[in-house]
Amino acid sequence: MTELEKCREQIDVTDRQIVELFEKRMQLVQGIAEYKIRSGKAVFDAKREREKIASVSAMAHTGFNRRGVEELFEQLMSISRKRQYQLLTENGITLPMDYAQMDRLYFDNARVVFQGVEGAYSFEAMKTFFDDSIHPIHVPTWKEAMELVTNGEADFAVLPIENSTAGIVSDIYDLLLQYNNYIVGEQIIKIDHMLMALPGTSLEDIDVVYSHPQGLAQCKDFLSGYPQWKQRNVLNTAMAAEKVAREGLRNQAAIASRSAAEYFGLEILKGDGLSKEKNSTRFIIVSHNRCFVRNAQKISICFGLPHAAGTLYSMLSNIIFNGLNMLKIESRPIPEKPFTYRFFIDFEGNLNSPSVRNALRGIEAEASEFRLLGNY
Known part of the structure; x- marks a missing residue:
């Protein structure tokens, strides 16, 4: 037997001993959990864990080993807590969730708010998720949408939270913490951006293009081919289309949806390849009611x-x-x-x-x- 094989054999013996000691420790953890179940004492005791880790790490003889013991016992403590949480649940001690379970979301004649105007992708998400009985409400900003739901002036809000090309919509994450509203559904919409302008406009006429920042970001490869165009942000892609139609200037274009072009009477100058393939946006449906559907x-x-x-x-x-x-x-x-x-x-x-x-x-x-x- 080589020296390496001898060392490995000794390690195998030591590992078996470690497993035996680990299982013994977990049996003791069960006893601690039973005591906490009877007494109502919290599982996590940060002060006790800090003291324990400090005492066992001090037993090690080198700096490297002391840090290793700290890490080892941090994991042991974490595993012990998780087993105690399981035992609490097995004994019927569960967290009060305060969430109502429903067979389905009830939205007959519901008031549903979205940011933007008709033709916006949020509008499309709303029409896809809900039925025709709802009463749509549109507002200029996501913050106003959240406020209407919070104040009871709307039953649901439709908000974009993530795009497959441009990433998260960070403002929505912040709003979820600012308001006590809850996610009750989601809807994914395929994003097909179109470049649109007044009928009869050519690409050579354009010197400024409007869209939501996400819309511009999602079409950056196309827009890089026209560095002379000024890019201007608006609150919503459909608002960009509405602005171009309302102002009636041939040097302006908008990046928005096909339905926005149809709604505002604009001509599509470029469609295919404007944004990256498989570009989709995930919208969340938000309510002030704490509820979840059974499935x-x-x-x-x-x-x-x-x-x-x-x-x-x-x-x-x-x-x-x-x-x-x-x-x-x-x-x-x-x-x-x-x-x-x-x-x-x-x-x-x-x-x-x-x-x-x-x-x-x-x-x-x-x-x-x-x-x-x-x-x-």
Whole structure:
């Protein structure tokens, strides 16, 4: 047997001992969980964990090993907490979700607000998601849409949150935290941008093009071929079309949808290839009511973290250990705390699932702030 083989054999023996000790430790964890169930004591005790990690790391003999022991016991503590959360759920101690379950969303004669005007992609998303019984309301800004829902002047709002080419709509993430409204649905709309102008206008006549910043970003490859054109932002793609039609100037063009061109009587100068292929926008449906449909499959949450090493991993491990599939993670700066961030996560699941409740329990307990944004 070579020296390497001897070392590996000894490591195998040591690893078996580690597993045996780990399982013994987890049995003791179960006893702790049973005590906490009886006493109502919280699972997460940050002070106790800090003291424990400091004491065990001090037993190591080198700086490298001390850091290794810290990392090892951070993971052991995290695993122990997750097992305790599971045991709480198994014993019927669940988090109060305060969310009403529904067989379906009821929106007969609902007031639905969208940003922009008829012909906007938000308008198309609204028409696709809802039926013809609704009463559409249009407003100039997303903030006003959220305010109408919050104040009870609208039942639902339709808001763009993500584009497959240009990425997230960061303002919507911020608005989700500013208002106590909840995501109850989503709708994906294929984006087919068109360059449009007054009938009879040629490309040579144009020197300024209007659109929403996302629309301009999604067509940047096409627009790079016309560096002489000034690019001007407006609040909505359909508003760009409306502006060109209303002002009646042949040097102006808009980037908007085909339906906007038809609605405002504009001529499409360029359609195919204007934006990248498979360009889609995901819209969320927002309500002031905390509800979810029985077959909801996606959960959106937001949380803040203590400013310490490993906290994001520890938080995400609540999702991993419960066998849930994370779909998306985004971060947004916290204005009142420079260079600190909130995290937005989407993952698959339903609030009726014990695994989901276990994960949410762990995240809420360990986060510095937490919001359940919706199950849809």
